[in-house]
Amino acid sequence: MSTSHPTKTAPHPYPGKLIIVEGIDGSGKSTQLQLLHKWLESKGHKVFFTEWNSSTLVKETTKRGKKSKSLTPTTFSLLHATDFASRLYHHILPPLKAGMIVLADRYMYTAFARDVVRGVSPQWVRKLYAFAIKPDMAFYFKVPIEVAISRLLRGTRGQFKYYEAGMDMNLSPDPTQSFRIFQSRILAEYDKIVDEFGLLTMDATQDIATQQELMRTLVSETLRDYKPKRGTYGRRTLFWRRFDVHRPE
Amino acid sequence: MADARFFGDGLTYIDPSELKGKLIAIEGTDGVGRSTHIELLQEWLEIQGYGVMTTGWTRSNLMSKSIEMAKAGNIVDRWSLSLLYATDFADRLEHQIIPALRSGFVVLADRYIYTAFARDFVRSADRTWIRDVFGFAPIPDLVCYLRIDVETLALRVIETTGMNYWESGMDLRLGADLYDSFKKYQSLLIEEFDKMATEFHFNIVDARKSPEDIQDELKGYILPVLQDRKSAIGTGSGGS
Numbered sequence: 508m509s510t511s512h513p514t515k516t517a518p519h520p521y522p523g524k525l526i527i528v529e530g531i532d533g534s535g536k537s538t539q540l541q542l543l544h545k546w547l548e549s550k551g552h553k554v555f556f557t558e559w560n561s562s563t564l565v566k567e568t569t570k571r572g573k574k575s576k577s578l579t580p581t582t583f584s585l586l587h588a589t590d591f592a593s594r595l596y597h598h599i600l601p602p603l604k605a606g607m608i609v610l611a612d613r614y615m616y617t618a619f620a621r622d623v624v625r626g627v628s629p630q631w632v633r634k635l636y637a638f639a640i641k642p643d644m645a646f647y648f649k650v651p652i653e654v655a656i657s658r659l660l661r662g663t664r665g666q667f668k669y670y671e672a673g674m675d676m677n678l679s680p681d682p683t684q685s686f687r688i689f690q691s692r693i694l695a696e697y698d699k700i701v702d703e704f705g706l707l708t709m710d711a712t713q714d715i716a717t718q719q720e721l722m723r724t725l726v727s728e729t730l731r732d733y734k735p736k737r738g739t740y741g742r743r744t745l746f747w748r749r750f751d752v753h754r755p756e
Numbered sequence: 757m758a759d760a761r762f763f764g765d766g767l768t769y770i771d772p773s774e775l776k777g778k779l780i781a782i783e784g785t786d787g788v789g790r791s792t793h794i795e796l797l798q799e800w801l802e803i804q805g806y807g808v809m810t811t812g813w814t815r816s817n818l819m820s821k822s823i824e825m826a827k828a829g830n831i832v833d834r835w836s837l838s839l840l841y842a843t844d845f846a847d848r849l850e851h852q853i854i855p856a857l858r859s860g861f862v863v864l865a866d867r868y869i870y871t872a873f874a875r876d877f878v879r880s881a882d883r884t885w886i887r888d889v890f891g892f893a894p895i896p897d898l899v900c901y902l903r904i905d906v907e908t909l910a911l912r913v914i915e916t917t918g919m920n921y922w923e924s925g926m927d928l929r930l931g932a933d934l935y936d937s938f939k940k941y942q943s944l945l946i947e948e949f950d951k952m953a954t955e956f957h958f959n960i961v962d963a964r965k966s967p968e969d970i971q972d973e974l975k976g977y978i979l980p981v982l983q984d985r986k987s988a989i990g991t992g993s994g995g996s
Contacts, residue, residue: 564836568822568843579850581767581892582818585843592835627892631765634888638835 519640523603524733526726527614529697530648531690532671533655533662534711535718537612539648542719543726544610552735555602559613562593573670580625587618588635595639603640606734615639616647616704620696624689625676644729646722647701648711652691656683763869764891770854772894777807777857778981779894781868782974784902785945786923787913788963789970793902794864796971797978801862806982809856811848813867819844827922838876842889845869849893857894862982869893870956874948878941879928898981900974901958903950906943908964910935 519525526543530536540556547554560569569586572578578586602609615636623629659667660683667682669675673689674682701708707725709718761772782790791812798808814823823840826832832840856863869890876886904912913919919934921927925941926934953960959977961970 564826564832565822568818572818577818577847577851579846580769581846581850582843585839585846589836589839589843592833592839596833596836626769628765628768631888631891634765634885634891637885637888 517641518643519603521600521603522606522734523609524644524730525599525603525609525611525640525642526644526646526729527611527616527642528646528648529613529616529620529700529706530650530711531652531655531693531697533659534648534650535658535715536646536648536711538715539646539709539718539722540610540612542715543722546719546723547608547610547726553602553605553607554610555598555607556610556612557594557598558611559617560587560590562590562597564593565590576669576675578675580622580627583625584618584622584627584632584635587622591615591618591636592638599640608730608733611642614642614645616645616697616700616706619700620693623696624673624692644726645704645706646709646725647697647706648709648718649694649697650711652687652694654712655690656687659686761894762891763893763895764888766894767850767892775854775857775894776860777862778898779853779857779863779865779896780978780981781865781870781896781899782902783868783870783899783949783958784963785904785909785942785949787909787916788902788904789967790866790902792967793970793974794866796967797864797974800971800975801978807856807859807861808864809852809861810864810866811852812865813871814841814844816844816847817851818847832927834876834879837879838872838886838889841872841875845872845890846892853894865896868896868899870899870949870952870958873952874945877948878925878944898977899956899958900977901949901953901960902963902970903946903953903960904963906939906946909942910939913938 528536528540544554544556560566565586569578569590572582572586599609599611618632618636619629622632667686672682672686674685676685676689678688679685700706709722711718761775766772782794784790794810798810801808814820819840823844826836826840853863853865872890873883873886877883880886913923919938921934923942924934924938925944926937928937928941930940930944931937949958952958961973961977963970965973
């Protein structure tokens with residue numbers, strides 16, 4: 508429990524598989540994970556999906572803190588860690604123990620990149636997540652900042668959100684410029700994390716189908732030793748659908 | 757990287773030399789009279805002309821509601837529970853404690869990080885993680901530990917507020933009923949507080965004494981810390 512970097516080395520002991528995606532906003536990681544989800548289900552796998560900052564325990568608090576703009580780099584980081592701990596305990600570990608495939612949109616590496624850019628100590632935030640388990644696969648969708656910006660601006664969102672653009676850091680009064688500076692710094696942190704934790708880098712400038720094909724090939728390799736748990740039906744049972752979290756995008 | 761004035765990995769964006777005030781923590785288990793004594797100390801210090809700010813565990817604007825909600829649900833895991841406390845503490849630290857210390861206030865903290873250490877340890881038997889989490893906490897100038905034995909404590913709590921679910925550590929299933937669980941849980945906490953008293957040099961005050969005696973003892977510990985501050989101002993140890 509108190510080993511120096513359990514999240515870097517030791518694989519988890521559970522029969523399920525944990526696959527996570529990382530990348531800045533506009534990298535297309537959520538789209539890729541969604542397509543992987545469809546594919547795995549079509550293969551008859553039992554899949555559970557969870558996403559960053561979605562637990563009921565802290566969602567309200569984060570919202571309140573963001574609204575009143577009273578969040579500091581440290582409370583911001585701690586709230587996300589609390590959310591993660593709660594989801595690990597309630598959403599990630601049970602399906603892994605039950606032998607399911609868990610897909611996570613963002614994992615602790617998001618905190619290592621984002622919170623450090625906001626100003627917390629890199630060592631501290633890594634220790635904070637020492638209780639996390641190592642994913643079986645971690646994809647990093649690498650994208651140049653201008654590609655991400657053009658995707659987000661011509662997408663449905665149209666405008667950047669306050670914290671997404673790092674407006675709390677007073678980088679620029681213009682949201683797009685603030686986003687550019689903030690997310691560029693996050694990209695630089697991700698580059699360090701890729702080496703440190705051995706994330707699989709994906710070229711997120713390629714077209715969607717090409718990326719997905721590569722992702723499916725890589726996932727197939729990892730699943731070779733995986734003994735899938737199948738219920739009475741190929742699709743998920745009603746029991747697990749109750750824990751489902753719907754994607755906002 | 758780590759600053760001597762922080763417990764572990766500090767707040768990189770805060771300069772500890774700006775903190776001119778004094779941070780005094782009053783620790784102890786439930787029902788030892790911490791809040792009563794803090795009230796009396798505040799009165800005493802203000803009469804002498806010190807600016808005083810008090811801060812209490814789980815009383816932050818950001819978190820107090822969330823913690824109550826989480827506890828009401830009773831399905832909080834060890835990590836979330838400790839992280840909720842840490843978030844509450846960080847919010848109070850950055851919005852109350854640090855601004856007050858910058859302005860030269862005496863900050864009286866009703867419970868400090870040691871409460872979180874003790875509570876997490878009895879749930880996990882691991883001291884490393886929780887201490888890493890609270891690495892951003894400044895080390896107090898003084899810690900007074902109101903110590904009580906579990907027999908006296910049980911009687912006192914029954915007489916006053918009554919035993920509740922969390923004070924009895926019911927989430928740990930330590931005993932058959934509230935009373936047994938309370939005694940086991942509080943004994944474990946006291947044991948861990950006693951160990952920390954040695955490790956972190958707490959000033960131990962016997963909480964079974966009369967309130968007057970306890971006040972005198974507390975004042976006896978606090979005075980030298982404040983005089984230390986006065987002399988520091990006198991020699992003009994400025995420098996930002």
